[in-house]
Amino acid sequence: MSIAQKNAHHIIRDILTRQRIERVWFVGCGGSLTGFWPGKYFLDCEAKKLAVGYVTSNEFVHATPKALGENSVVILASQQGNTAETVEAARIARQKGAATIGLVYTPGTPLCEHSDYTIEYCWARYPETVDPTQQKAAYSLWLALEILAQTEGYDHYDEMVSAFANFESVVRGAQQQVQADAQHFAEAWKSEKVIYMMGSGPSFGAAHQESICILLEMQWINSASIHSGEYFHGPFEITEPGTPFMLLKSSGRTRPLDDRAIRFIERYQGKLQIIDVEKVGIDTLHASVREYFCGLLHNCVLDVYNLALATARNHPLTTRRYMWKVEY
Numbered sequence: 001m002s003i004a005q006k007n008a009h010h011i012i013r014d015i016l017t018r019q020r021i022e023r024v025w026f027v028g029c030g031g032s033l034t035g036f037w038p039g040k041y042f043l044d045c046e047a048k049k050l051a052v053g054y055v056t057s058n059e060f061v062h063a064t065p066k067a068l069g070e071n072s073v074v075i076l077a078s079q080q081g082n083t084a085e086t087v088e089a090a091r092i093a094r095q096k097g098a099a100t101i102g103l104v105y106t107p108g109t110p111l112c113e114h115s116d117y118t119i120e121y122c123w124a125r126y127p128e129t130v131d132p133t134q135q136k137a138a139y140s141l142w143l144a145l146e147i148l149a150q151t152e153g154y155d156h157y158d159e160m161v162s163a164f165a166n167f168e169s170v171v172r173g174a175q176q177q178v179q180a181d182a183q184h185f186a187e188a189w190k191s192e193k194v195i196y197m198m199g200s201g202p203s204f205g206a207a208h209q210e211s212i213c214i215l216l217e218m219q220w221i222n223s224a225s226i227h228s229g230e231y232f233h234g235p236f237e238i239t240e241p242g243t244p245f246m247l248l249k250s251s252g253r254t255r256p257l258d259d260r261a262i263r264f265i266e267r268y269q270g271k272l273q274i275i276d277v278e279k280v281g282i283d284t285l286h287a288s289v290r291e292y293f294c295g296l297l298h299n300c301v302l303d304v305y306n307l308a309l310a311t312a313r314n315h316p317l318t319t320r321r322y323m324w325k326v327e328y
Contacts (some may be wrong), residue, residue, distance in 0.1 A: 004134045005161065008142035011117045012150050015073060015099045021151050022071040025053040025098075026140065027060050027089050031213040032077035032103075037205020038295045039075070045253035045292075046122075047148055057085035059207055064092055065210070072098035075143055079123065081109025081265055083240030090114035091322070103136055132171045132300050133164050141292060159286040163293055166285060170293075171300045174280035182305045185273055186312035189244065190269075196235075198261060199245040201254030202291050206298040214306050218317045228257040230263070241269040248298045249276040251283070254290025275301055275328065 001009065006008040013019065026036035026042060030050045033056055040054045053065065057076070068074070074093035091114045093100050102115030105123045112118045121139050122130040132138060142164070148154045189195065191243035195215055199207030215223035226235045228247070239245075245265055249258045265272050277294050280301060285293055310317045322328060 002133065002164065002213055004139060005146075005164070006137065006140050007119055008146040009150075010102060011119075012143065012146040013183050014117075015213070016150055020071045021050070021073050021099075021147060023051040023053070023067055023073070024144075024147060025055060025060070025065070025068070025072065025074045026053055027053075027055050027086065027093075028075055028077040029057045029083055029085055030217075031209055032079060032083070032086065032136070033057075034205045034209035034213070034246065035077060035137040036075065036140040037208075038143035038202065038292060041202050041205070041294050041295070042144045046154060048152055048235075050147070050151065059083060059084065060089045061092060064096070068093060068096045068098055070097035072096070073101065073147065074098045075103070075140070076102045076115065077103040077186050078109075078111045079104070080106045081111040081196055082106075083111070083149040087114055088110050097133065102240055103139055104246075105136075126269065128172070128175060128303075133167050135297055138164075138167075139297055140323055141296065154289045156286075159289045161290070163285040163289050164270060167293060167296070168203040170281040170284055172299065174277075174297060174301050175304050177280055178275075178304050180261055182308040185274050186308035189271075189273070190312040192244045194237075195223050195244045195246055197223060197225045198228050198231065198245055198258075199225075199250065200257040201250050201252060203248040203250040204228075204295075206295045206302065207248050210248075210306075214302070214317070217323065218306075218319065219310065219313065219315055220319075220321070228254070228261040233262045237262060238282065239265060239268050239270050243270045244273075245270050246273045246275070248302075249278070249296075250291065250294040251278050252297075263294060275305070277301075302311060 043052045087110045100115045101117045102111040105120045121136045122134040124130045197207040197211040211223040211225040215221040
């Protein structure tokens with residue numbers, strides 16, 4: 001077993017010695033919430049009985065689900081382990097009798113104190129220096145996999161483990177492959193005042209994360225995340241020649257939704273950047289499980305585009321106007 005698999009396996013096994021698992025909530029803020037999308041999507045698709053929630057921390061605090069209780073697992077994340085809303089959500093979850101799992105980069109922090117189990121995930125300013133299967137988003141999928149396998153069972157468990165074992169090589173190849181395209185994108189898009197992010201299924205979380213965490217927070221570029229399927233139910237009205245869309249094209253059951261959106265945007269001459277996981281190595285993973293790795297791969301590939309864009313705009317990804325600087 002890998003380190004990540006052992007961590008997830010042992011935590012879920014221990015929880016099940018004390019309680020049933022009937023409900024799972026993924027709780028966090030910003031990128032710590034969107035990082036849970038792979039696990040949430042997997043359980044939404046594969047679980048037959050488990051109820052799954054995906055809630056921003058402060059809403060969980062103020063509108064705490066009545067179903068929260070002793071047969072619940074609440075998985076929370078905070079990079080520095082001190083996000084006030086997430087710490088309070090963990091406290092409430094624990095008070096209600098739920099098992100709490102805290103994912104942090106910084107150990108010994110308040111979220112750890114309010115979590116029954118703590119996982120220290122890998123993170124780096126330049127992500128190519130860390131194992132992508134031990135990053136926060138990957139842990140959401142590891143935990144979801146173990147929850148399902150140890151409660152309802154999962155026929156493709158071995159294929160998932162094999163895909164995780166091969167994932168780092170897929171990521172490194174993809175990051176190298178897109179270097180030139182990322183530079184071209186950065187030069188062509190550096191002056192855009194708005195960029196709409198699009199995606200569906202397993203990659204919608206990555207699209208939303210790119211919109212709120214990178215474009216809005218780190219680059220101060222106006223943005224919105226639009227689901228490829230929802231595009232035709234309102235948002236497509238803003239499409240005209242030159243309207244900038246970045247679409248994260250997934251592999252699997254929702255790919256036709258992405259294709260339909262692409263055809264429309266191209267017909268009406270929108271400015272379109274497509275990152276297609278099927279062109280950067282996702283097909284090397286087993287067909288029965290590869291779609292569940294789309295969002296993880298998109299996140300890792302976007303790291304290359306984000307650094308290139310920040311450099312071209314002379315706007316470092318660490319730049320903030322309000323975050324950590326003013327009272328809020």
